[in-house]
Amino acid sequence: MRRPLRTLAAGLAILSVGAAGCGPDSPPPRPAIDISRLDVGSYPTAPREIGKPRFDHARLSEGQRLGGFIPLPMDINPRFIFQPYSETGPVLAFIETLYSLNLSVDSFKANAPGFIAGFDGLAYSENDVSIATSLSNAVLLFADQQSATSAAATLAQAIATKQGLREPVGIGEHPAALAFWKPGTQELYSFQADGPYVIYTEVKDQAKIAVGTTDLPAMVSLVQQSLDMVGARLHGFRPTPPDKLTDVPIDHDGMLGRSLPRPNEDGWRNPPGLYDRTGALNLSSDPVRDKKLFDEAGVDWLVYNAGYLYRAESRKGAQLIRDSHSAPSKLYRRIDPPKSLPTARCREFRLTDVVTNRFHCTASYDRYTAEVWSNQLIDVYQRISAQYAILAKAT
Incomplete structure (x- = not known):
């Protein structure tokens, strides 16, 4: 397409959005995500039913x-x-x-x-x-x-x-x-x-x-x-x-079922599970920041599995968590998200550290925010993509 035609197409797109009723205070439309095009590797992409526990x-x-x-x-x-x-x-x-x-x-x-x-x-x-x-x-x-x-x-x-x-x-x-x-x-x-x-x-x-x-x-x-x-x-x-422990459901509103299952290589980590807001703050490396953030976003539950999955009060709250937990800093630089998931936020740790994973991504879908990490770029992309696909299919 020649440049004048590209300019005309862009102008028509803006007019189309305005005609659809988006006022000056409306958020910009979200990019359409085709979950069939996401590279998820061998990770599962379907929500699960969590049965009665052992x-x-x-x-x-x-x-x-x-x-x-x-x-x-x-x-x-x-x-x-x-x-x-x-x-x-x-x-x-x-x-x-x-x-x-x-x-x-x-x-x-x-x-x-x-x-x-x-x-x-x-x-x-x-x-x-x-x-x-x-x-x-x-x-x-x-x-x-x-x-x-x-x-x-x-x-x-x-x-x-x-x-x-x-x-x-x-x-x-x-x-x-x-x-x-x-x-x-x-x-x-x-x-x-x-x-x-x-x-x-x-x-x-x-x-x-x-x-x-x-x-x-x-x-x-x-x-x-x-x-x-x-x-x-x-x-x-x-x-x-x-004697009643196995009668108590271990999931809450399908949160565990929406989380990306942990691969075998992550078996050394703390066991997966579901935490309320107070429990979730114990997992935070910055509890002062996150206490304020969770209050503002309305976080009520967190699942720890292949990564973290937060539930906020609203889509806006979920995006607050996504943006806060992926902000660049002296220790982290911004990197491109997966090509088929442009709404994700990804970054790379600047130092060599045996404790901190090199790559980190967040993404939000509706009320949910996913946060994953890995020392391999392709793996962190596949984790965040698979978690996004699960959330999209669960609604």
Whole structure:
């Protein structure tokens, strides 16, 4: 087409849009996406029905649900705003052993009979973890109060022995807390039974460890703050009776069924699952930003599977998440999206890092925003394309 004809065609297109009723405040029309042309590789592109879970899957779902009733570290103390990178799959809900306890599965089971599921949150006071204070809170749910009380004592003793913690420490207004430390170190470990729960709190100050100084009152104060808030929030949680766990649906409004299934090579990551807004913030590497963003966008659910799938209040909210989570920065440069999915936002990590994946893409469809990452460009394109196709077919 010659240039004058191209200009005329463009003008007619604009007139056509105006004639269709688009006023000056109307958003520009979205590019039409032909999902049959998307390169999805071997990834599935159809939504799924999530059936009745097996017992261990139901336990894991209970732990993920529990995450919605545990405060973020930054809610306990505003210093703790740096959370682990989400791409590496932080350990959150668990059913075998708590990673930070450093106990084998067999040792954990021997010390915690009646354990159902747990949820662990972790954050740092500094971006550089080598000089940061860390605050870890885990809540372990047991079949009954007796099991929790017994496990608090046996786990506390097991950790005290393993870590060489010789001196018990009183935690202010929490006389039932079993806390230990090794004099001369800046680490404190605490276990407290609270109904059917065991609340495990761990505080480490790497800067003081490095220079060989201690401040036990500061650690005790932080553990007390944590126990106060965690205990108060847990009052709102209603545990599912163990014999009813498999009767509770693990999906919500088809969210899990809309998510891109995780490939086998991602099997090392934190288990897939569904989180409410509070639980989702535990997966964020920037919870201050995302707390504000989730409120503005109206996020209510997040699925963690082959990537993240957010549900917002509206299409506009979904686009807010897409654009915020794909913004270029000092560490990320913008790259082209897949050719058949021009509405996606993609970027590349500028540095070489064993923790952070090189490529990252987001895309929104209706109320949903997908976020995926990979060290291979073709793979991240195929993931975001397949997730988009699933969302398009689910509506």
